[in-house]
Amino acid sequence: MIHLPDRTVLRLSGEDARSWFANLVTCDIVHLEPGHGRWGALLTPQGKILFDFLVTEGEDGLYLDTDATLAADFAKRLNFYRLRAKVKVEDLSQAWHVEAALPPATIVPEGALAFPDPRHAELGLRLLVPGPARADDAGIASYHRRRLELGIPEGGKDFRFGEAFPHEVLMDMLAGVDFKKGCFVGQEVVSRMQHRGTARTRIVPVTGSAALPPPGAEIRIGDRPAGTLGSSAGRQGLALLRLDRVEEGLAAGESLTAEGIALAVDKPSWWAGTAATHKATA
Template sequence: MTEHIARLDSRALVKVSGPDARDFLHNLLTQDVETLEPGALRFGAMLSPPGRLLFDLFLWGDEDGVMLDVAAEKRGALIQRLSMYRLRAKVEVATDQRPVAVSWPGVAEGFTADPRTAALGGRAVGERGANASEDDWQAHRLAVGVPDPARDVDDGTYPIEANFDLLNGIDFAKGCFVGQETTSRMKRRGEIKKRMLPLTFDGPAPAAGTEVLNGELRAGEVLTGRDGAAMALVRLDRLDGNLSVDGRVAAVYRPAYFPV
């Protein structure tokens, strides 16, 4: 099977180093940073104090700290946010100009398995000889049924609505992190009314914000997509029935990582 490799120009890197780097990030992010071994890769996020999603992050363990893989358009804002929290911590925050690469359907040589789900393939830092485009990768991601937090969320989205708890993006056993109280309460009490799920239909993707209807009832809204499929934020109590979008018959499907 041919491995596809693409460079993700939509992603960028931030290096956090220094003697306090791991403790500093561990207290901020949804993921366990203290046990992150050099070369290991984890998925996580930085949240606002009320628990809203600010940055989706891939965390690469380094000998002297952690490399953060973030949406390119948000790299400056991430650096600013980290600097705000730094205070007296002995850490340095700097950009790294190497690119991010992905491989699929498997984990190509020199890549590390995507920590969200094995179906996504692999991830790497640095040039890797691309033979496919980022658009090809986005089509694969959507086919697997994984949201793109950099494109599918707004400043009102909770990480659980974007399936971070199902995609290994939140360590509920690690202790405190910014936004932890709201996130843990939603998970513990089952207060999850909406989630991002893939939606299928015939024809081009409706505009972002287009209503998904269950009969005459609003069931959710379209986020981003392409011909025949889109990610949608949908109400879990209105998935069954006659769904439609933009006057077309639609269907929500549950990805393999999603609980039955």
């Protein structure tokens, strides 16, 4: 079990909770079943991600695994939308914690809500666990290495909340948006990007010729800005890139770099896109 100290738990309960939440967020909530999860987000009306989360069903409501630093703001925003709906929004930060169990681990603590990580099978189980977490954070580096290798972005690490669209952080590819579910906040913008294919900026895995710079470092193709670096572990990381600009530059023989370090860009095997297949050379 790997404790994820930067994640925490919210609970939505009440007779209207499921239908009310379904009308706000990007993922399918109506057909969510116990033992399963969804990745989703609450957007601005302009279609940008305010909060993202993993959600599963418990006996007494919906349980959300979300960014710990934004949990109070998330709960406040949900209460803003509650109006007269019969819904209770609770911040369980002091009573629950979040863990991950990478394959092949299958042990589930007593009382925990466990479900396969909906973003990728190789991320194993996600566990929402009642009670205090262990004092140590052993294994968290292994979890993030696996996430980076798979090319799975996380909010606050690989993109800034309030600035990124779902397509840019691969929610369209990782089932974070259900385009058949009906209305949700920001739907018109997201649907337009889907149907017009206008998402030019994407998060992709990158490998450096040396250890990568800190998150936020500017990435350039030749002498032009091309994006920013996200989280990394050694030479492996994720980057938010303007793919059309990168592809044109690489085809012209320009180098992709971050603070002088040459980058290679590879799409994950699961990625449905066809851009960013080239590699930069030193």
